[in-house]
Amino acid sequence: MSTPYAKLPGWVEYGLIPLINLAVAFLVAGLVVLLVGENPLEAAYHLINGAFGRGEYIGFTLYYATTFIFTGLAVAVAFHAGLFNIGGEGQAYVGGIGVALACLWLDQTMPWYVVFPLAIVGSAFFGALWAFLPGWLQAKRGSHIVITTIMFNFIASSLMVYLLTRVLKPLGSMAPQTRTFAEGGQLPKLDWLLSIFGLNIGTAPFNISFLLALAAAFAVWVLIWRTRLGYEMRTMGHSPSAARYAGISESRITVVAMMISGGLAGMMALNPIMGEQFRMQLDFVQGAGFVGIAVALMGRSHPGGIIPAAILFGVLYQGGAEIAFEMPSISRDMIVIIQGLVILFAGALENMFRPAITRAFSARGQRAAAVVQTKGA
């Protein structure tokens, strides 16, 4: 009685159902394409080709995926502690300060492998700081984290406008951005990784922070399932009353989980700033913090699910740009609609097809049982 849905085999639960959801999302997206008078098959071709057709495209796909892994992990960590951190956007934005400071300070004198660790620490520090305040406000003052993190996104945005127009902008420049970093502030590309598969990276900004994202995913897995802190976070996430019973401090976990979450979001800034632009620009986050929510939802807050989900969104970003380029009547907004449909079907309507699938499988089980019985008789 306690389980509304019967248990399904693992491959159905984690393979078939997400695939069906995805297929339906693309089907509906195809209808939208049809509606504007374009051929959905052609759009699908451009999407796939744009994301995987060439080494360069794959490089772009993985570059976007890198960003989404960081923000997805950030949302997931907070989620395990029962906290809904919507402030990934602002935390990533402020995290950029840490990256920029490290690069501006040392890029002309030190090689990248000295600057990079400092930038990692800096981005995590500033991101964590930006998440610490909402966490502390919830722990001590009871201000709800969903509200405060949203507000902190706006504060971050204004703060960065101020910094980039007044403080970090080189004298005499008219663009709201830092100066371009010298070589020490530029991360090496992962061209060698693609060339193993015989692919040419071209101009894609696929860089070493991808490996950092994978390491972060592993570290998050260790944190959540193999450390005492992760255990305490999960206890609080599942049952605050059980956490109190176990003597786990709710305010401590709230603050710490938010800081780890913010730190991960902040590290996202490494990828665009040191990996692509080589300078900090206005609005460099471009909504990646919000995409992280969808990525975490789709990946069931598990690093093993977040990485493929992040790659899927990388495909949508890169392939989507290609569609917009090749098929001018499909605008950039149309791509956003398609991305929204994927979020809708894979995240929000995740259980839509479950009852039918469950029924199909239990019917199959019944037939199998009937066969066994007639054989027995």
Added chain:
Amino acid sequence: MNNIAIELRGIDKSFGLVHANRNINLRVRKGTIHGIIGENGAGKSTLMSILYGFYQADNGEILVDGKPVSIRDPNAAISVGIGMVHQHFMLVENFTVLENVMLGAEDSQILNKGIAKARQELKRLEKEYALEVNPDALIEELPVGLQQRVEILKALYRRADILILDEPTGVLTPAEADHLFRILGQLKAQGKTIILITHKLREIMAITDEVSVMRRGEMVATRTTRETSVEELAELMVGRRVLLRVEKGESNPGDVKLAVQGLTVKDSRGVTMVDNVSFDVRAGEIVGIAGVAGNGQSELLEAIAGIRKAASGTVLLNGRPVDVTGNADAAELRGRGLAHVPEDRHHVGLVLKFEECENAILGYHHDPRFANGMFLNIDAIRKDAEEKIAKYDIRPPNARLRTANFSGGNQQKVVLAREMERDPDVLIIGQPTRGVDVGAIEFIHKRIIEMRDQGKAVLLVSVELDEIRSLSDRILVMFAGRVVGERSPEATEGELGLLMAGVEGRKEAAE
């Protein structure tokens, strides 16, 4: 033939590898009360869920009034006249009784017409079955016994002829339970058929006409209640002979381990829940706190365990004060030798979504045995959990299974194993056998007495008066937040009952 209300033929149901119901045959005669007993996990609830359309049977058929029916969902069950009163009520708390009864049977989009009709019908039902409830009372303001009555009314309003009651007395006081039985008798006299699921043998003997026993997914026997005995049923349920009475020797009290002085606890609205309570618990004795649920026992336990802040008073643990009015936290008290089996294992004592082995360290996850520095020592945790599973006979013996998938009795054993195996000085236990089956009750009671005999101080809170009387060396009775009397376990049920109702206590306090 026609006097069979419900017949099940060859019902079979599996969940993955678990064969919950095996070829079940059951006939329930019209106008009788038919009991179904079995340990937790025997398959009673699955069977009833099939009957009520929550699950579909893999095999077999259901006949109502001799006609085969297909029950695909609860609506189908209602349309063939089957109504269900769930263990956990399905009521909207901020609706009135009338609104709850109508819910899902409103008849039209405009409520007014339906309301008038429903009110009339409700009045008729109340009169016919002596089920008085104020139709305009809000559910959240009603005591549990009355809420249950609303559930019964809901079923009757939908013209149910067959009523299934799932563990109906689990939440009731003895008086409320008696009242429920009188209502069931009335319903039976009016020709309704009642299926009563319970694990309490006394209830079966008291009100059923026939009783069917389930064990491990099978229907092992059906007896006419008059011709069977508690001993026989217990043996059929468990599959071996069971000791129904706890055997224990004389207590041998030593030093005071837990001293409570003038403890007062208020709830979040400032209402006094525990009022100036003082008592001692000595090493090697079990002090039982009797009382009707809601008279401050829960708050008392929580304050002593450091989960709830007390307003005033002192608690001494092993002679040293506990900061109950300030920053006492559960982790610190555990370190000082206090173990706590909470009343609510689902929300407090366990995290149901965790694997069993993860729950086996809840609260003790700082123990260096389970954590090297900041990392958990998974191997040690699993090995420890497996040892406890073996020692406490927790079934299924799988430390990696989700705790939610264990039966109530086995979940309780997980909590008990965790708290008892720490070798605490003081053990406080709330409702040790709530929702636990007979076989496990025997085991749990034995373990509690063993703890006493090892020289632990045990504080026991239970709403089961039988349990308090058979386990305790001293009994304190709580009423309206105060301890209104202390009795020896030889006190009669009547005497304790009067204290619990606050009658004797007032006199005593006045003297």
